[in-house]
Structures are given as structure tokens and as C-alpha cells.
Amino acid sequence: MSKSIKEIISDNISRYRRECGFSQKELAEKIGAKNLTTVSSWERGVSSPDADTIIKLCKLFNISLNDLYNVETKNFDLSSNEKSHIKKYRNLDNHGKKTVDFILDNEYERCKNNNGIEEIAPELSSSAEPRLQSDQKEYIDMAARGGKIRIEKDKAIELAKNAKAAPNSANRKDLF
Incomplete structure (x- = not known):
């Protein structure tokens, strides 16, 4: 039997709170909950947050509503590893995001242009290990x-x- 929406939300509030390193008390303070037992009630499934609080939780946890409700998008499935990369990316400062964008763009172009032949771009690493190509020695x-x-x-x-x-x-x- 599948879980109810209320159970899914309560499990995910608990999960994302722990992933962010917040205690129940800290989370209650950050979202302006009426009392400190409110978060415990949500996590136990006794009550559920209202719509405004759900939005606050999603922003604080840096997740989408789909993540909170465990709704899978039909057109764009991500592996857990890809989701982890996105969460890390969202926590980077501008310099970090520009660095990741630069590397990702270069790697995408390298793969697109080399038809799958692996080769490290020399401008990205001076200590790059040589990779095998069809015309090179083993x-x-x-x-x-x-x-x-x-x-x-x-x-x-x-x-x-x-x-x-x-x-x-x-x-x-x-x-x-």
C-alpha cells in the first residue's frame, strides 16, 4: 500500500531537516512556527504545515514542491547522484557556479566534438593523465x-x- 500525502510530507520534512543539519527547534525558529513542538507534530504526521509554511520549507531546504511531495516529473528524471550535484551547485557562490559552468560547457563540447574519444582538455589540467586514442600507443x-x-x-x-x-x-x- 502506498503512503498518503500526509505521510510523505512528514517523512520528507524530517529527512530534509536532518540533511540540512537543523534540530526541530532550529527549524521551527527559522520558519517562524507558533511553538517548538510544531515541527515534531509534522514529522509524526499528527498535523501538516499550511501552504505558506510549505513554501517556506521548500525555500529553506532548497528543494522544489515536487521534492517535498515525492512527485516524479515525467519528462525529466534525475538520478540521486544528479540531484545531489544540483543541490551542491545551488549552494555555491557566484565564483563556484561560474567555475562549474565553465568546466561543464568545456566537457560538453569536448564530448560532442570528439565523438566519444576521451581526452582531457590541456587548459583544464597541466597534470592530465594521457588517455588512449585509436592512433596512440597503449x-x-x-x-x-x-x-x-x-x-x-x-x-x-x-x-x-x-x-x-x-x-x-x-x-x-x-x-x-
Whole structure:
């Protein structure tokens, strides 16, 4: 049996309050509730907030009415990960939003223009790991001296053969 709207609202008020880090008392103060037990009554399903208070709650929690009522939109479904990104984005300052917009626009164009070939834009990261493209050599990531190195596959095979031929660890240091 599905939950009633009242149960859904009470569960979501409790959930979003906790996600925002508010106590029941803090939430009551922030929305101007008549008394401090009001939020507890909503969360237990004893009573429900009025329409004006629902709008205040949505604004405070930075959610839509659809989120509060668990209404799924038919034309635009988001995964929980996507919803999380949007919530984080909404809490950024202007500088943070401009940074995310810049990266998102560049990544979108890169994917659109490269037909799925992965390649990191050089202007975004000077320490970008090389990615495989159809005309490049194959690379292997290997653990080395507490870190990770990327070497050509052919060179890795050669190093492995030389390491077998030189069992002394002092000789293996020269291979890298």
C-alpha cells in the first residue's frame, strides 16, 4: 500500500531537516512556527504545515514542491547522484557556479566534438593523465616506489623480462 500525502510530507520534512543539519527547534525558529513542538507534530504526521509554511520549507531546504511531495516529473528524471550535484551547485557562490559552468560547457563540447574519444582538455589540467586514442600507443599503469606510473605497454613487457633476468633488487632500480 502506498503512503498518503500526509505521510510523505512528514517523512520528507524530517529527512530534509536532518540533511540540512537543523534540530526541530532550529527549524521551527527559522520558519517562524507558533511553538517548538510544531515541527515534531509534522514529522509524526499528527498535523501538516499550511501552504505558506510549505513554501517556506521548500525555500529553506532548497528543494522544489515536487521534492517535498515525492512527485516524479515525467519528462525529466534525475538520478540521486544528479540531484545531489544540483543541490551542491545551488549552494555555491557566484565564483563556484561560474567555475562549474565553465568546466561543464568545456566537457560538453569536448564530448560532442570528439565523438566519444576521451581526452582531457590541456587548459583544464597541466597534470592530465594521457588517455588512449585509436592512433596512440597503449599504456599501462604500474605501481612504483609508493606511487603510480604510466608507461608504454611494450616498455612494461621489456621491463618485466629484464626484472626476471636480474633477480637482484639493486639491478631492478636501474630499470626505472
